[in-house]
Amino acid sequence: MxxxxxxxxxxxxxxxxxxxxxxxxxxxxxxxxxxxxxxxxxxxxxxxxxxxxxxxxxxxxxxLDDSYHFFGQNPHHWKAVIEHTRRNYNEISFEIGDMINIAGNHWNGYSKGINVRTNKEGLFPTYKVKSVVERATMPTYPEV
Incomplete structure (x- = not known):
């Protein structure tokens, strides 16, 4: 049935x-x-x-895989919270505090991005960065 x-x-x-x-x-x-x-x-x-x-x-x-995104969004910056040293030619290095512009998640523990300080592009372990939330001032309309 x-x-x-x-x-x-x-x-x-x-x-x-x-x-x-x-x-x-x-x-x-x-x-x-x-x-x-x-x-x-x-x-x-x-x-x-x-x-x-x-x-x-x-x-x-x-x-568990990708970062939040929508088409046409502004660049998404992440901040390095753990230092990373390049291990092979397709990785990037960064220091704690470096800003990374995310270009994509490879869904295998690595993301692709550009280190804003060095302008180098490559792969890096995703767990070593934290998403930066950019807050915008919005009107509160207290009179409503």
Missing amino acids: IYPCLPRVNNRYTNTSLRGILLDIHLLSVCNYLVCTFSSQVCRSAYERMQPRYGDASGWFRS
């Missing part, structure tokens, strides 16, 4: 399927801490829905 509620490719574009994915995104967004893969649209959508809850949810998630 085939059960209509089980996920199947031919059920993907049904109202039930849409409600299911929306429920998944909602439930992920109300978690205390989100651990998922930012290569997934579902995960990134859940993270975006966390923003109103926390005001700034950048400390309430861990992506």
